[in-house]
Amino acid sequence: MRVPPLEFAALxxxxxxxxxLSQEELAQRAGLSGDAVAALERGRRRAPRPLTVRLLADALRLEGEARAAFVEAAWQPAPADRPTPRPTPLTPDEFIGRAADLAESIRLLNETATRVLTLTGPGGVGKTRMATEVAAAMRASFPDGVHWVSLSPSSNEPAVTAAIAAALGLNIPRDSGRLDLLAEHIGARRMMVVLDNCEHVVDVAATLCVTLLRRCPALSILATSRELLRVPGEVIQPVPPLARPHAARLFITRAGSHGVDPPEENLAHIDAICERLDGLPLAIELAAARVRILTIEQIADELSASTRILSSGVRTAPHRHQSLHAAIEWSHDLLDAEEQRFFAVLSVFSGGWTMPAAHAVWSSVRPGASWAHAVDLSARLADKSLIIVTRDEATARYGMFDVIHEYAADCLTENGLRSPAELAHLSYYAQLAVDAEPELNEPDRWIRLRELDAEFGNMRAAMRRALSHQQHEQALRLAGALYPFAYLRGYYSTGRAWLETALAAARAQPQSPEPAMLAKAMCGSGYLAFLQCEYDVAVARLEAAVELYxxxxxxxxxxxxxxxxxxVARExxxxxxxxxxxxxxxxIYAEHSDDTGSAWARHHLAFVSWLQEKWTAAREYSTVALEHFERVSDTEGIVGSLVNLGAVALYTGDxxxxxxxxxxALNQACEHGFHEGVAWAQNQLGLVAWSRGQLDTAAELLDASLAEHRELGDRWRAASVLEALAAVAHAHGQTWRAAFLLGAASAVRNQIGAPVPVCEQPAHEHTTQAARDALGEDQFSAAWASGQNTPLHQI
Structure with a gap:
């Protein structure tokens, strides 16, 4: 047991x-004067120099706890002036949504050899709040105490050391050797020191941690920092944003503390607020504080445009927590000039980026910047919690929280870097799209598709910038290269809007675009118009493309x-x-020995054939096409051919x-995110279930198919699915509903000018006649008219 320190003179x-030993003998052994030892024993010198204390301890051969108590007694001021150890801050608010993170921190400190645990994350994520809970939970594990040290006011090594000493209840003299005295005081005591907010003194904190951990074997350190300490043995625990339910609960709780109890109908707006704020607790609390003057709907609307309303939080909070802007500014001001420029340039990305993209844009803004330079700057920003790193197999991807991205974008404008950075971004992604396009027509297209999925936000941003910077040829090049992606991923409206906008901008220029580029854009625009059943537009675009080609x-x-x-003619x-x-x-395909093109032509001939009830031709065409698609592992072709063969088997009774x-077909389409294939397979499987009398299964599959087709914008197939649902409704005895659905399908067919396919006509005529007979002409006409007057999206 450690003996409580005595007055130094008595000790x-x-x-x-x-x-x-006599006073003279001790003085001689320590290399001091006899008067000095006498003065110390009589209490005439109450604050001996650290070197004097060390010399006396060596002369007295003091070790371990006896030496620590001796050194400590030399520092002690008079009892009335002695500082009180600082306890862990008490937090009156509820701790929400961190149970798993708290348990992990406790496990790391209790069950492993972790001696320095750093809670890291961006400003406002709740590191300090988390640390208070960890500190409270760990008191029983550290008999010599858990000591809280706030480093916010500290700016240098003496201030940091003094802050730690004060937290331990010590008053260190102002001469040299403070850190040594601190280490001697802690000695072998089993204690934990919490260093809160290390980022602005991270080098000092790191040096101090290394020294204390080396010399104090039972000491553990819990640090909170936006930047890693990077010391030996450091274990990093990122503090993540709150998950959706917890974020919403935090908003509701904090709104309640401001006298507002949000009604249930506000939950969607609260979810939108929490999503916009990335689940960051500080941002959510600042938003909740605005319920005093704004409705929750107004808060959501304001935040959809900007986060500038997030200020005026708790009056007693540190300045960096008084507003979201101040929280991010605190981190930004700790960056050097090069890091600040790089941070601003990264704001041109939308939805994340890869290292090649970061290097391409950065080296354009800062000519000559090497790959290693971009990697180093990225690592520094990641260490400072300003960018997020995610890993998918062998690929690392980077991003920013939206609120940080917004701040970085403001910095980009202030630095005058916006235009060059945006043009560099456009150039990189236009080339990426052009390089990807040939692979989108290859069997292994799904690898490239996943890459483009991740870059969809950047493609949108690049298209906007091509138009805003009047880079019309780049816009046409980008949109033309991306139309296969838009088709395969079901982005019919987006892809078509890009193409039409780019075509209109290119036509307005005095110089015509390159014919090959124009032809590709015409072809893509025509195909996407066809997929949305706008046949006249599709034919005009496609015929123009044929002429140009x-x-x-x-x-x-x-x-x-x-x-x-x-x-188009088929539909x-x-x-x-x-x-x-x-x-x-x-x-044409056969003439050029294009086996894949030939397989696609046969696939479409099979499609036309089974719609006309030409079962043998459809089966033969599809079988040959499927053999090729399976040989080259073309998933899209395999799905299409299987749907064709499944339809033939369905209509012939097998x-x-x-x-x-x-x-x-459905499994493969789902696996690769091929939405059109999913919709078609569900449609035909619904008809199989209906043919077997499995009406609930049929309704479920057809409902799912209708939702897919409606989202894609494919009204031709949506009409057929509505007619199939009408047959299911009639079989269920819901005759009025059947007539309603038939009327809705008829309205869609009239809008697009597409008849009922030949193979579907018998079922359609049977359902129509049966519903008319059951309801009578008046009720049937009323139900039919109601369906015709109901927009597709409301069915």
Whole structure:
């Protein structure tokens, strides 16, 4: 047990007497004068120099706790002046949503060899709040105390050391050797020191930690810092933002403390607020404080545009927590000039970025910047919790919280770097899209698709910048390269809007764009218009593309455009024209030994065939196409051919074969995120279930298919699904509902000018007649009219 410290004079006499030394003998052994020792024992010198204390301790051969108590007694001021050890701050508010994180901190400190645990994260994420809970939970584990040290007011090594000493109840003299005295005081005591807010004195804190941990074997340190300490043995525990339910609960709780109890209908707005603020507790608390003067709907609206309303928090909070801007500014001001420029430039990215993208943009803004320089700057910002690093297999991706991104974007404008950074961003992503396009037409397209999925936000941003900076050719190049991506991922409206906007901007220029680029844009725009059932626009664009491709002897482009024109004719019910166009496409592919193109032409000929009840031709075309697609592992082609073969089996009564093929198609389409394939497979599987009398299963599958088709904008297939749902409703005895759905389908077909396919006509006519017979003409007409007058999105 450690003996409580005595007054230094009494303790010196005690140790000298125990050692059997006179004052003169002790003075001689310590290299001091006899008068000095006498003055100390009589209390005439109450604050001996640290070197004097060390010399006396060595002369008295004091070790361990006896030496620590001796050194400590030399520092002690008079009892009335002695500082009181600082306890862990008490927090009156509820600790929300951190149970798992708290348990992990306790585990690390109790069950592992962790001696320095750093809670890290961006400003406002709740590091200090987390540390208070950890400190409270760890008191029983540290018999010599858990001591809280706030480093916010400290700016240098003496101030940091003094803050730690004060937290331990010590008053260190102002001469040299403070850190040594601190280490001697802690000695072998089992205690934990909490260093809160280290980021602005991180080098000092790191040096201090290394020294104390080396010399104090039972000491543990808990640090909170926006920047890593990077000391040996440091264990990093990121403090994440609050998950959605906890974030909403925090907002509701804090709003309640301001006298507002949000009603249930506000929950959607609260979720939107929490999502916009990335689950950052400080931001959520500042938003909740605004309920005193704004409704929750108004707060959500304000935050959708800017976070500048997030200020005026708790009056007694540190300045950096008085507003969200101040919290981020605190971190930003700790960066050097180069880090600040890099931080601002990164704001041009939307939805994250890769290291090659960061280097490309940075080296354009700062010519000559090396790859290693971009990596180093990224590491520094990550260490300071200003960017987030995520890893997906072998690829690292980087991002910022929205509130930090907004601050960085303001810095970009202030630094005058916006225009060059945005143009560099545009150039990089336009080239990325062009490089990706050929692979989107290859069997292993799904690898590239996943890359483009991650970059969708950047592609949107690049398109906006191409137009705002009047880079019309870049806009056309980017939009044309991305139309296969828009089709495969179901972004029909977005991809088409990009193309139409780029085409209009290019046409307005005095110099015509490059013909090949223009043809590709026309072809893509026409195909996406077709997918949205705007057939007249589709035909105009595709025929223009065919003419341009033929003028420049581009056989591949001609074949693709003819194939798309054949699809338009198919949906309009012009089956002979569709077959002729697909055969023209097949002939071009065959002439150029393009086996994949030939397989696609056969796939579409199979499609036209089964819609006309030409089962044998459909089966033969699809079988040959499927063999090729399986040979080259083309998932999109496999899904399409399986749907064709499943439909043939369905309509010819082989329900088991139909279900097997369609289930396989659905699984592969789901696995690769191929939305059109998912919608088609669900549609046909719903018809299989209906044919078997499994009405609930049929309704579920057809509902899912309708939702997919409606989201894609494919009204042609949505009409067929509505008619199938009408058949299911009639079989369920919901005859009025069946007539309503038939009316809705009829309205869609009238809008787009597409008849009921031949193979679907028997079921359609049967359902229509049965509903009319059951309801009578008046009720049937009323239900039909109600369906016709109901927009598709409301069904």
């Amino acid at each position: 010196l006499r005690q140790h000298r007497s125990t050692a059997g 033929r003028q420049h002897s581009d056989q591949q482009g001609t074949a693709v455009s003819l194939r798309y024109l054949g699809s 309009r019910g012009a089956y002979e024209q569709a077959e002729d166009l697909h055969r023209q496409s097949l002939a 329900l088991d074969t139909a279900e097997t093929r369609l289930r396989r």
